[in-house]
Amino acid sequence: MLSEILTEEMIVCDVVVSTWREAVVAVGEVLVNKNKVKQDFIRSMIEVIEEFGPYMILVPEIAFFHGKPGPNVYEPCLSLIVLKEPVFFSEYDNQKITCAIGFGAIDNESHLKMLMNLSELLQDQKFVDAVTNNGCKNDILEIIKKY
Amino acid sequence: MLKVITVCGLGVGSSLILKMTCEKAFKQLNTKVNIEHWDMGTVKGMNFDLLVTTEAFRKNFAELDNVVYVKNMVDVNETREKLEVYLKGKELI
Numbered sequence: 001m002l003s004e005i006l007t008e009e010m011i012v013c014d015v016v017v018s019t020w021r022e023a024v025v026a027v028g029e030v031l032v033n034k035n036k037v038k039q040d041f042i043r044s045m046i047e048v049i050e051e052f053g054p055y056m057i058l059v060p061e062i063a064f065f066h067g068k069p070g071p072n073v074y075e076p077c078l079s080l081i082v083l084k085e086p087v088f089f090s091e092y093d094n095q096k097i098t099c100a101i102g103f104g105a106i107d108n109e110s111h112l113k114m115l116m117n118l119s120e121l122l123q124d125q126k127f128v129d130a131v132t133n134n135g136c137k138n139d140i141l142e143i144i145k146k147y
Numbered sequence: 148m149l150k151v152i153t154v155c156g157l158g159v160g161s162s163l164i165l166k167m168t169c170e171k172a173f174k175q176l177n178t179k180v181n182i183e184h185w186d187m188g189t190v191k192g193m194n195f196d197l198l199v200t201t202e203a204f205r206k207n208f209a210e211l212d213n214v215v216y217v218k219n220m221v222d223v224n225e226t227r228e229k230l231e232v233y234l235k236g237k238e239l240i
Contacts, residue, residue, distance in 0.1 A: 052156035052187065055203035058164060058220045066160045092203075105159045112163065119164050122221040 002117035002147040006078050009034060013082040013137045020054070020087050020097065021046060024065050027081045027102035036077035037104045041067045045102070054089045054097075059122050061086070061098045061132045069105035076111040077104045078118065082131050082140070099131040121147045149180045149239070152193065154200045158186030161201065165220045169199055172227035178240060197233065199226070 010030055017023045028042035044067025048056075056064045067073075079102035089095045101118070105111050121127055127143045129135070153169060155161035162184035173180045185193070187207065198214045208214045215233050217226050234240040 048156050053203055055156060055201050056161050057203075058161060059222075060219065064160060064164075066157065068157060069159050103160050108159050111159075115160065115163050116167055119167050119221050122164075123223075 002078075002114065002121060003141075003145050005076075005114055006080060006144050008137070008141060010078060011080045011082075011137055011140060013140070014084050014134065015081045016084050017087055020049070020063075020089050023063070023081070023083065023087050023097065023100050024049070027065055027079050027100040030079035030081065031077055031102050031104055034077075034079075036074055036079075037067075038072045038074075041072040041104060044068045044072060053092050054095055057095060057097060059128060061096055062122065062128065063097045063100045064103060065100055066103040066105065069107055073104040073106050075104075076106060076114055078102065078114065080131070080140070082134055082137075084134055098134070117147045149178070149196045150194070151180045151182045151197045151199060152190065152195045153182065153184045154187060154190050154198055154204065155184075156187055158184055158189065161220060162186070165199060165201070165217070165226075168217075168221055168223055168226050169230070171223045172230050175223070175227050176231055176234065176240060178234065199230075 015026050024045050031037040045065045058064045081100050083098050086096045086098045130140050153162045153165040166182050166184045202216045202218050205216050215229050
């Protein structure tokens with residue numbers, strides 16, 4: 001169940017950041033603070049964007065930030081931050097994000113079920129509306145319960 | 148059976164999610180396919196019938212004519228519509 005991974009402590013709302021890099025650090029710090037990944041993982045998350053651009057905006061305004069799988073990740077994990085104000089990728093058509101999901105993988109496949117559930121969640125318009133409009137944590141948790 | 152690959156930067160997250168979306172879309176189109184997910188580095192020189200990726204990578208595959216680009220990687224409807232246009236264009240369905 002996604003609700004067992006994306007728990008109350010893995011979600012932060014009303015996050016104030018002014019650049020996409022700060023957003024990556026903020027969503028990565030949630031994973032670091034809960035001992036899901038090493039600090040170095042955050043650098044890997046930023047490097048992927050520097051190399052390939054923000055292709056990981058899976059759904060408009062929702063970024064799915066992740067670094068290279070491997071020893072920097074202790075277990076497959078997810079975190080979620082909801083931004084108080086949007087940030088933009090000025091280098092890439094000024095694409096906007098209002099929500100970021102942090103994702104750590106230990107290998108290429110073991111997170112399959114977790115991402116299947118996440119994919120279902122991202123198709124739930126109620127969820128998308130809540131996280132892209134600085135919705136409240138209780139409402140977001142209530143929606144996640146179903147997945 | 149068509150060999151389809153989904154591609155993203157690292158080949159672990161976004162491409163896997165896009166693979167799931169494609170599986171649903173192909174099922175709706177009653178088309179049997181074999182789908183693998185890969186990273187940008189590995190995909191060069193690979194053999195496949197169709198590559199599916201995000202709009203963000205359009206410029207990376209400009210020289211290929213067997214690529215379908217999607218905007219929303221979890222949107223089964225968008226993906227199905229684009230796959231249908233591609234498959235019909237190639238007279239595969």
